[in-house]
Amino acid sequence: MDDRVILRVGAKILIPFILIFALYVQFHGDYGPGGGFQAGVIFAAAFVLYALVFGLGNAIKVLPPKAAYFCGAFGVLLFVGVGYASMALGGEFLNYSVLAHDPTHGQHYGIIGVELGVLITVFGVMVALFYAFAGRRRLDR
Amino acid sequence: MIALGLFNYWAVIVLMMVGFYTLIARGNLVKKLIGLNIFQTSVILMYVSFGKVEGGTAPILIEAAEHGAEAAEPILYSNPIPHVLMLTAIVVGVATLALGLSLVVRIKEAFGTVEEDEIQSASL
Amino acid sequence: MSQNLPALLVVVPLLLAPLAALSGRAKIAWGIATAACWWTLYAAISLLLRVQESGVIRYSLGGWEPPYGIEYRIDLASAFVALIVAAIGAVTIPYAGTSIAKEVSEDRAPLFYTAWILMLAGLLGIAITGDVFNVFVFLEISSLSAYSMIALGQDRRALTSTFQYLIMGSVGATFIVIGIGLMYVMTGTLNMVDLAERLPMVESNRTIPVAFTFLTVGITLKLALFPLHLWLPNAYTYAPSAVTAFMASTSTKVSVYLLLRFFFTIFGEVFSFEQMRLNMVLMPLALIAILAISLVAIYEVNVKRMLAFSSVAQIGYMVLGISFGTVLGVTAGIIHLFNHALMKGALFMAMGCVMYRIGSVQLDKMAGLGKAMPWTMAAFVGAGLSLIGVPLTVGFVSKWYLVQAALAEGQWFVAGVVMVGSLMALIYIWKVVEVAYFQEPDPDHEIIEAPLSMLIPTWVLVIASFWFGIDATTTATVATQAAETLLGAMP
Secondary structure, three states: OOOOHHHHHHHHHHHHHHHHHHHHHHHHOOOOOOOHHHHHHHHHHHHHHHHHHHOHHHHHHHOOHHHHHHHHHHHHHHHHHHHHHHHHOOOOOOOHHHHOOOHHHHHHHHHHHHHHHHHHHHHHHHHHHHHHHHOOOOOOO | OHHHHOHHHHHHHHHHHHHHHHHHHOOEHHHHHHHHHHHHHHHHHHHHHHHOOOOOEOOOOOHHHHOOOOOOOOOOEOOOHHHHHHHHHHHHHHHHHHHHHHHHHHHHHHHOOOEHHHHHHHOO | OHHHHHHHHHHHHHHHHHHHHHHOOHHHHHHHHHHHHHHHHHHHHHHHHHHHHHOOEEEEHHHOOOOOOOEEEEOHHHHHHHHHHHHHHHHHHHHHHHHHHHHOOOOOHHHHHHHHHHHHHHHHHHHHEOEHHHHHHHHHHHHHHHHHHHOOOOOOHHHHHHHHHHHHHHHHHHHHHHHHHHHHHHHOOOEHHHHHHHHHHHOOOOHHHHHHHHHHHHHHHHHOOOOOOOHHHHHHHHOOHHHHHHHHHHHHHHHHHHHHHHHHHHOOHHHHHHHOOHHHHHHHHHHHHHHHHHHHHHOOOEHHHHHHHHHHHHHHHHHHHHHHOOHHHHHHHHHHHHHHHHHHHHHHHHHHHHHHHHOOOEHHHHOOHHHHOHHHHHHHHHHHHHHHOOOOOHHHHHHHHHHHHHHHOOOHHHHHHHHHHHHHHHHHHHHHHHHHHHOOOOOOOOOOOOOHHHHHHHHHHHHHHHHHHHOOHHHHHHHHHHHHHHHOOOO
16 A cells, blocks of 8 residues: 555545544534434544555554454443443433533533443444454455 | 325335345345345334424424524424434444354355355255 | 332443453453342342332333333333343353353453343343333344354354344344334334323224234244244254353243233233234144144254254243233243243253263263263253153143143143143153163263253252242242233233
């Protein structure tokens, strides 16, 4: 891939914007369209693009497979953690209203926390999936 | 006219049958998975078309309405719940597809083929 | 904490699952899985006691009132099924620790236990949720984890059978979603109680019978009713032993529960049995399953596969009980659901012990095992007696109730088929007994008894299958009450 200058430069320009867009989708997702699922996939797409253009080895240097696994599990913990926090504060599981002094803010924090958990999990799982498939040896050769 | 008015269901049925047929009739495991995915997608289309309200807009809270400002008439939203349900179903579908494909990769490694009949003769 | 117990039943496993995935060591992951299983057992027992004491427990997730939010609704039937799942999970997990260490490689084991915990959470979720779409989500959580666990079987055919199961299971789940969608479009609700109230108003519309049909086919695919059972024998045969024991005694049982829930709570027995004439479909299929599949089991030489076929036949008994549509019949179905979980769990665990020592469950490799592994084979015989339906075992209790239900309906033929099915079970269990006890062992191989960590869980189930056979009042009372709740005979 070393001679494909246009691809490399194009990818380098695009990747930051993809990441920013993912974060936009994420933080816009509490009251508008968007959210963790989409954001996580877009975020992972940036890594997949990086891996496709610069090679799997470089991508693994940026984000080792172990870190991807960790993200996948950690996001679920964050999600469930928000649920436990709301139970500890006297509400039902995932009842965000009790998370802050007034319910509107509580809903806000709760959704952001949960969506962040979803983002991290989806991102981690998507990248781990990509590594798992891309890391297999070539079967036909 | 009634038949035409329900064209969304026709589209769903056609897609569903295409997917189901592929799923049953094809011997290639990857093609089977593609059929399964088309089948599941048709259900997503079905749900989303359930949620459509005639003349309704996308169910996104519009700022003007939120603050009680001059909304000349109440805004008609489409039903958001089927969309939400299908978001979940899409995730389930993706998970199924990923698991299915990873199985196919391992089947290819173990049997050297992804054709159903060849696998059958290999495992006897 | 206590008012959050319904959520905690499902959510504690969900919290522990990622921890197991992160642990990175098989032993630690196993410890976490054990904690999850035993916690759910405790929670399920206390929920059942509370339901018996004070009636239906309702819990709104996220504080959203039903029918807008997802509601967990635990009545006696759901608490009973949750208890079965949790109990089997708690018994099989110590067993899995030893058996999986041998059958699944160390680096995969943490993820295996993660899948195990998720499957447990999914099955419990199906049992206690009161929202039909939530049922689908939990169903897929449990199915996807089951697929990944089966695929870890040692034989390469585990992969193809998982693929088959994945395709058929996903089609079944999609059918269920279609049915749920059609119900939603007619009633505008997903809450089970709400659906039950609103469905009669739109029953005359053709959409509802279509929804009913999709749901029936989808669920019968998941519970492996003949002729939709094709995924089951292979999946059970090639899965790791502990997974087979766990799945055989929980996942199809939960599907039977779903069938009950949809037929009786949501559609109501009048619609299901008088309008849709469901018994005309279910009863013949159940009878064919009992006779034909038992016959297939007799000719099978792989014992695990034989037991898998026997499972299909036993599911026939459960569905047969349900197909009467009476309190007595449904009681018989629910009792058999519990009893079959005990005995089939014990049988598959005994076979897992054999697998652990001799690496095969082919009938011809098992010659003389009665001497080499006396405790294992004694457990097999004990649970086998139960499968046949010998008095003083749980199998007898199930058959007793089933025959009673059949005779109450004047169905002599059906009662006869139940008897014939028992005789056929006698034949295939005897085949194993004959080989294990009356043939000389191969002198070249030194075979020793299975480790205690596997024998004790097996024997716990065997003893339970005698205990509840001798004193069936507890199960019978709970099952009767559950059946009455489902059929609406009791408020």
